Amino acid sequence: MAQLTLVRFREFIREPEAVFWTFVFPILLAAGLGIAFRQRGPDKVQIGVVTSAPGSSTVAQSLTKDSSLVVTTYDDSAAALALRTGKVALLVVPGSAKDSVHYIYDRGRSDAVSARVLVDRAVQAGAGRIDPVRVSDSYVTEAGSRYIDFLIPGLLGMNLMGSSIWGLGFAIVTARSKKLLKRLMATPMSRVQYLLSFLCSRLVFLILEVATLLGFGHWAFGVPLRGSLVALFLIALLGAISFGGLGLLTASRARTTEAVSGIMNFIMLPMWIFSGVFFSSSNFPSGIQPFIKLLPLTALNDALRANMLEGASFATVSPQILVILVWGVVTFFAALKLFRWR
Amino acid sequence: MMTLVEESVPALRGQGLRKAYSDVVAVDGLDLRVDAGECFGLLGPNGAGKTTTIEICEGLLTADSGDVEVLGRRWETDEKDLRELLGIQLQDTQLSEKLTVDETLTLFQSFYRDARDIGRVIDQVELSEKRHSRVGGLSGGQKQRLAIACALVGNPQLLFLDEPTTGLDPVSRRQLWELISKFQAEGKTIVLTTHYMEEAERLCDRVAIVDHGKVIAMGTPRELIDSVDVSHLPPPEPRKTSATLEDVFVSLTGRGLHDE
Numbered sequence: 001m002a003q004l005t006l007v008r009f010r011e012f013i014r015e016p017e018a019v020f021w022t023f024v025f026p027i028l029l030a031a032g033l034g035i036a037f038r039q040r041g042p043d044k045v046q047i048g049v050v051t052s053a054p055g056s057s058t059v060a061q062s063l064t065k066d067s068s069l070v071v072t073t074y075d076d077s078a079a080a081l082a083l084r085t086g087k088v089a090l091l092v093v094p095g096s097a098k099d100s101v102h103y104i105y106d107r108g109r110s111d112a113v114s115a116r117v118l119v120d121r122a123v124q125a126g127a128g129r130i131d132p133v134r135v136s137d138s139y140v141t142e143a144g145s146r147y148i149d150f151l152i153p154g155l156l157g158m159n160l161m162g163s164s165i166w167g168l169g170f171a172i173v174t175a176r177s178k179k180l181l182k183r184l185m186a187t188p189m190s191r192v193q194y195l196l197s198f199l200c201s202r203l204v205f206l207i208l209e210v211a212t213l214l215g216f217g218h219w220a221f222g223v224p225l226r227g228s229l230v231a232l233f234l235i236a237l238l239g240a241i242s243f244g245g246l247g248l249l250t251a252s253r254a255r256t257t258e259a260v261s262g263i264m265n266f267i268m269l270p271m272w273i274f275s276g277v278f279f280s281s282s283n284f285p286s287g288i289q290p291f292i293k294l295l296p297l298t299a300l301n302d303a304l305r306a307n308m309l310e311g312a313s314f315a316t317v318s319p320q321i322l323v324i325l326v327w328g329v330v331t332f333f334a335a336l337k338l339f340r341w342r
Numbered sequence: 343m344m345t346l347v348e349e350s351v352p353a354l355r356g357q358g359l360r361k362a363y364s365d366v367v368a369v370d371g372l373d374l375r376v377d378a379g380e381c382f383g384l385l386g387p388n389g390a391g392k393t394t395t396i397e398i399c400e401g402l403l404t405a406d407s408g409d410v411e412v413l414g415r416r417w418e419t420d421e422k423d424l425r426e427l428l429g430i431q432l433q434d435t436q437l438s439e440k441l442t443v444d445e446t447l448t449l450f451q452s453f454y455r456d457a458r459d460i461g462r463v464i465d466q467v468e469l470s471e472k473r474h475s476r477v478g479g480l481s482g483g484q485k486q487r488l489a490i491a492c493a494l495v496g497n498p499q500l501l502f503l504d505e506p507t508t509g510l511d512p513v514s515r516r517q518l519w520e521l522i523s524k525f526q527a528e529g530k531t532i533v534l535t536t537h538y539m540e541e542a543e544r545l546c547d548r549v550a551i552v553d554h555g556k557v558i559a560m561g562t563p564r565e566l567i568d569s570v571d572v573s574h575l576p577p578p579e580p581r582k583t584s585a586t587l588e589d590v591f592v593s594l595t596g597r598g599l600h601d602e
Contacts, residue, residue, distance in 0.1 A: 004452075007445070011438060178435065179432060179434055182435070183435040183492075188496075
């Protein structure tokens with residue numbers, strides 16, 4: 001058993017590609033997406049002022065005072081083009097009368113609607129309006145509500161699924177297609193130990209996988225770890241074992257690696273899409289939500305997020321744990337039943 | 343452990359073996375008997391049913407009908423014991439390329455209760471220099487010797503070799519012959535398949551010629567050769583009796599192994 005597990009380690013470590021996809025790729029992905037969706041300062045709104053009307057310079061002046069607006073002046077035709085191409089969110093057309101202003105914008109664009117509010121505030125203030133209530137603002141950014149905070153647990157779940165299914169699926173099917181499995185069957189080796197050696201080696205790599213990805217997220221982006229780390233590790237462990245069962249099942253019949261990669265993609269693709277890795281699964285219609293909730297990756301991702309972001313206890317996520325466990329047990333026994341040993 | 347080698351108990355006995363695949367009958371009522379301490383050869387052209395027969399005897403395939411007894415035991419009831427007592431080399435196993443020779447043998451050794459020392463097995467198959475090389479970097483002959491080392495490491499009573507020398511150059515082939523002879527000299531039994539007549543003549547005490555899933559002749563190589571009615575044969579080609587072309591090749595390329 002120890003020797004079998006050691007062999008798993010050696011085969012994995014001596015495969016540089018496998019090491020890359022398991023450890024380096026998720027970190028690169030997290031870094032890339034984390035940077036792309038990082039929190040920026042409030043966006044400035046681009047607006048245009050049409051210069052043909054007489055009062056335009058006063059209006060433009062009072063608009064420029066507002067720091068959240070970027071004001072460009074246009075003549076009639078250029079203004080129409082700027083609006084049509086989305087260069088500006090809103091056009092300000094000072095009226096012929098001194099105290100009238102006309103706004104042109106698309107009501108369906110949310111930035112145009114907020115530009116309308118900002119512009120109007122600046123125009124009215126410039127004309128001398130005094131707000132009756134004095135207000136003050138303070139700004140906060142809450143760690144835990146950003147995209148990267150959503151993403152890291154999702155990536156962790158996806159990685160646990162991928163390395164369990166790929167790791168087991170390919171190793172077993174390769175051994176089968178090279179007749180190595182048959183050769184091992186010709187020794188007194190225990191079949192159960194053979195399958196367990198895969199799960200055992202997964203567990204050791206699991207510690208590394210979880211630690212690198214979470215360590216990176218925490219160190220580089222300050223992703224919170226609000227729940228108990230022991231519970232988090234336990235959730236990851238159960239997830240990895242459960243997906244190990246699914247991995248064994250995918251590998252139980254296939255004779256070639258081509259066949260098994262097809263099966264693996266068929267199994268994993270729906271979960272990549274539905275299980276809330278990159279975006280929340282609540283975006284899907286409510287009719288299919290119950291099915292989404294029953295996918296093992298949804299359960300794992302929900303449990304990981306609840307632990308990390310909400311600090312939920314292990315007991316709180318027990319429904320998800322149950323889903324994960326049922327998948328693991330059912331797939332493991334189905335795999336044992338179906339497994340083609342030669 | 344009970345006494346394994348008794349005069350009366352054959353090392354291998356197969357009776358009325360039959361195995362059909364969807365489109366072809368591979369083994370069609372085949373009988374075999376191999377005595378303990380014998381080197382027995384299954385001869386025949388490709389597709390004759392040699393591999394199917396040997397895999398039924400190894401307990402890797404189940405015959406559709408017929409009876410197999412190995413070292414006086416049956417696969418249905420004594421599989422665990424039998425696995426400890428047999429050494430098996432399959433026709434085209436590819437061992438993991440990422441492991442070294444030493445690691446591969448350590449793995450196989452770990453499966454057996456009464457295993458042999460790895461260093462000695464490696465010496466025996468002359469892979470000492472390659473002990474810490476990866477399997478992926480070995481030549482065909484070296485891989486084949488490693489496959490046989492894997493079969494020997496469990497200290498077997500009975501060794502099954504399926505076309506052990508196919509695809510090897512004459513030097514590697516002779517190397518393997520010596521290895522097999524030494525194993526037999528320890529009083530152990532060997533069952534091998536081959537389609538090289540010279541190999542059978544050289545190694546085997548008795549041979550069975552198999553074709554279309556049946557034994558068409560069985561006996562010592564001498565008996566089989568003598569049974570041929572010479573008058574029906576075309577005139578013999580001129581041939582030296584003392585040596586073959588293979589001998590010439592070996593004498594020119596050297597007897598020692600060039601470990602490529």
